[in-house]
Amino acid sequence: MELFNKKRLIQAMIVATTATLTACGGEDGDDGQDGQNAVVKTNSGVLTRIATVPYGAEVTGMVVTDDGSLFFNAQHPDSANGETDGNGRTYTTGTVGVIEGINFNRLPETLVDLEVPETAYEQETVQTAYGTYKILAQTGDTFSSLPEGIGNIYNLDGSELLYENENPDFNGYVAIDDDEGYLFTNWEQLPGGVSRMHLKKEAGEWSVLDAIMVDFADVNGTAANCFGSVSPWGTPLTSEEWVVYSAVDSTTQADWNQPPADLTDGVGPDDRVARMWELSDANANPYDYGYIVEITDPLSDAPVPVKHFTIGRYEHENSTVMPDGKTVYSSQDDTGGVLFKFVADTAEDLSSGTLYGAKMIQDTDVNDPAVTGFDVEWVALASGNNTEIESWVDDFDVIGTDDYVDGETSYMTTADVEAWAAWVQAGRPDNTTYPTVANGGGAVTAGQPMDDRSAFLESRYAAKQLGATAEWRKLEGISINHKRVEEAIEGTDLIPDEVVKKAYMYMGNADTDNTMVDAEGDIQLSDRVKDCGTVWRAEIESDYSFSRIDPVLTGSTYRSGVTNAERCSVDGLTNPDNVIVLDDGRILIGEDASSNRNNDTLWMYEPADK
Numbered sequence: 047m048e049l050f051n052k053k054r055l056i057q058a059m060i061v062a063t064t065a066t067l068t069a070c071g072g073e074d075g076d077d078g079q080d081g082q083n084a085v086v087k088t089n090s091g092v093l094t095r096i097a098t099v100p101y102g103a104e105v106t107g108m109v110v111t112d113d114g115s116l117f118f119n120a121q122h123p124d125s126a127n128g129e130t131d132g133n134g135r136t137y138t139t140g141t142v143g144v145i146e147g148i149n150f151n152r153l154p155e156t157l158v159d160l161e162v163p164e165t166a167y168e169q170e171t172v173q174t175a176y177g178t179y180k181i182l183a184q185t186g187d188t189f190s191s192l193p194e195g196i197g198n199i200y201n202l203d204g205s206e207l208l209y210e211n212e213n214p215d216f217n218g219y220v221a222i223d224d225d226e227g228y229l230f231t232n233w234e235q236l237p238g239g240v241s242r243m244h245l246k247k248e249a250g251e252w253s254v255l256d257a258i259m260v261d262f263a264d265v266n267g268t269a270a271n272c273f274g275s276v277s278p279w280g281t282p283l284t285s286e287e288w289v290v291y292s293a294v295d296s297t298t299q300a301d302w303n304q305p306p307a308d309l310t311d312g313v314g315p316d317d318r319v320a321r322m323w324e325l326s327d328a329n330a331n332p333y334d335y336g337y338i339v340e341i342t343d344p345l346s347d348a349p350v351p352v353k354h355f356t357i358g359r360y361e362h363e364n365s366t367v368m369p370d371g372k373t374v375y376s377s378q379d380d381t382g383g384v385l386f387k388f389v390a391d392t393a394e395d396l397s398s399g400t401l402y403g404a405k406m407i408q409d410t411d412v413n414d415p416a417v418t419g420f421d422v423e424w425v426a427l428a429s430g431n432n433t434e435i436e437s438w439v440d441d442f443d444v445i446g447t448d449d450y451v452d453g454e455t456s457y458m459t460t461a462d463v464e465a466w467a468a469w470v471q472a473g474r475p476d477n478t479t480y481p482t483v484a485n486g487g488g489a490v491t492a493g494q495p496m497d498d499r500s501a502f503l504e505s506r507y508a509a510k511q512l513g514a515t516a517e518w519r520k521l522e523g524i525s526i527n528h529k530r531v532e533e534a535i536e537g538t539d540l541i542p543d544e545v546v547k548k549a550y551m552y553m554g555n556a557d558t559d560n561t562m563v564d565a566e567g568d569i570q571l572s573d574r575v576k577d578c579g580t581v582w583r584a585e586i587e588s589d590y591s592f593s594r595i596d597p598v599l600t601g602s603t604y605r606s607g608v609t610n611a612e613r614c615s616v617d618g619l620t621n622p623d624n625v626i627v628l629d630d631g632r633i634l635i636g637e638d639a640s641s642n643r644n645n646d647t648l649w650m651y652e653p654a655d656k
Contacts, residue, residue: 092651093599093651094651095175096175096649097145097160097179098646098647099137099172100127102122105623111219113151113225117143118648122212128166139185139212140213141185141214142231144180151630162616183231185212197210202266214234215232215273216230216284217229220282228345230282230284231243232273235269236321237324239262240262240351241258260351268286272363274365277367278369279394280344281341283367285363285364291361292360294381294507297462297463298333302456305450331439332442337355338396354396356398356430356432356502358501359503362376363523364523364524368526368590380519382516384510385404385521385553386401386404397431399430401501402514403509403512404515406421418571419596420595422592422595442457456489462480462481466501479495480495517569519561519562522622524551530549531586534547549586550584551592552582553582553625554579556577558579577601577614577621578600578620579621580622581600583595599619619637620637621639623635623637633653634650635648
């Protein structure tokens with residue numbers, strides 16, 4: 047009861063004006079340690095705790111099916127968790143499950159709030175405000191058709207187990223009929239993978255009929271498969287994230303082709319590269335990874351992955367496709383990241399089109415994340431197609447460990463990208479060539495005719511050189527509700543008992559910090575929120591573009607000098623990551639805060655203006 051009353055008190059302390067926000071710094075100034083630690087709901091919406099995951103776990107993979115089933119995961123829970131749930135299952139490894147007994151498309155208007163976990167049982171199992179969480183799969187489960195174990199990652203020919211993956215992330219559901227379908231799940235590590243479980247629902251309960259791991263051998267494997275989405279035409283889009291591992295003012299990691307024997311063991315960046323070399327005996331090419339991968343033929347016995355080089359190469363959190371089947375928005379989950387847009391030449395075909403980067407123009411005279419928005423301009427980078435871009439990728443297959451020189455790069459250089467940008471700004475004149483090695487160019491392209499490979503292989507640095515904003519910090523899941531967007535733009539009646547005139551794309555921002563609060567460049571926010579995070583949104587316009595981003599919800603004021611779990615209010619966001627939008631306009635927000643939170647939370651937020 048005490049926690050309940052405390053929460054109600056904190057929720058009443060909503061900050062409504064800039065003057066109020068700037069007056070609440072507390073005597074410890076920017077740290078806000080003694081300041082107001084309220085949850086700031088920018089448009090006075092309602093925030094409700096729907097579920098929590100066990101110690102050590104993050105909330106990932108939320109997806110709601112047409113029948114109202116909510117799937118989500120507990121990513122990498124603590125191996126020391128000993129409590130069992132009602133079905134006798136412990137949460138000590140990667141877990142994929144579903145809430146049964148409630149239709150999330152027909153939730154009450156006023157919701158019951160789940161209490162903060164206190165007992166060992168509550169803290170070491172999944173807790174829900176509604177329904178009951180049922181485990182469908184955990185790392186290594188074999189079912190009847192997957193002897194190698196779900197989530198387990200093998201080399202490309204399947205002869206060697208590389209590791210057991212405890213990191214289920216994105217879930218995408220592709221229906222066969224009303225009660226049966228396939229659940230695709232990302233397994234996030236290097237190398238990575240995607241599983242497909244055949245599910246059936248009978249008498250309100252889901253069961254797994256069989257499962258496979260999708261074969262990525264024909265595209266040289268996959269890596270760091272993070273969040274994702276399902277396209278309007280029913281194909282999962284998996285995102286290759288931190289395999290790129292570049293920095294804001296650099297190109298591809300220079301030690302990619304360092305001999306694996308010289309690389310460190312452990313969890314550092316060098317080890318990440320060494321793992322990728324384990325996929326096959328062939329030379330590992332960094333430009334093979336870092337893309338949106340479409341799982342085509344998702345209902346067939348052997349789904350076919352297609353890497354869309356056209357959407358750019360960077361640390362993809364996820365992409366979401368608009369109802370026009372052409373416009374795609376993508377977030378870069380990194381320090382100094384870019385928000386990208388891709389417009390396909392043909393609907394439902396992402397193999398050719400034009401890539402853009404977003405230029406952010408911050409509101410003047412304000413900087414608190416709760417009230418500061420941005421106008422958006424789109425900077426065209428280049429047009430291209432998968433076939434041509436893949437040929438540019440293949441140019442780097444000749445690079446091997448014998449080419450490695452400490453302190454140098456065998457791949458594209460900053461000089462290459464800067465020369466490309468100058469060429470673009472000059473109107474792409476004929477007879478322009480890449481810089482020589484002596485002038486800072488890379489060996490593969492030195493002296494060759496200039497082309498647009500920079501835009502697609504070194505997308506962040508290319509976008510920055512043309513004026514796009516490379517300052518986001520941990521821009522995470524981006525999501526729309528396709529029905530709401532289509533009704534708002536096309537006028538098609540898709541949402542019962544509601545006339546949708548406006549629809550939004552929501553974006554999780556786990557850490558409003560670093561390049562967003564450094565008082566430089568296009569984004570110059572205050573550091574009040576930091577790891578407590580922000581959720582942004584953009585109103586979709588008639589051409590499926592947008593020209594404005596505003597905050598819709600922030601976490602509490604960040605408190606330094608205390609333990610990690612106390613730095614952000616337990617009754618507000620910490621590291622908002624995955625975001626999805628329900629049919630009724632409410633949003634689900636999953637936390638990626640296991641190092642800063644005792645139990646990560648799955649929140650539901652109802653904006654006052656949906």
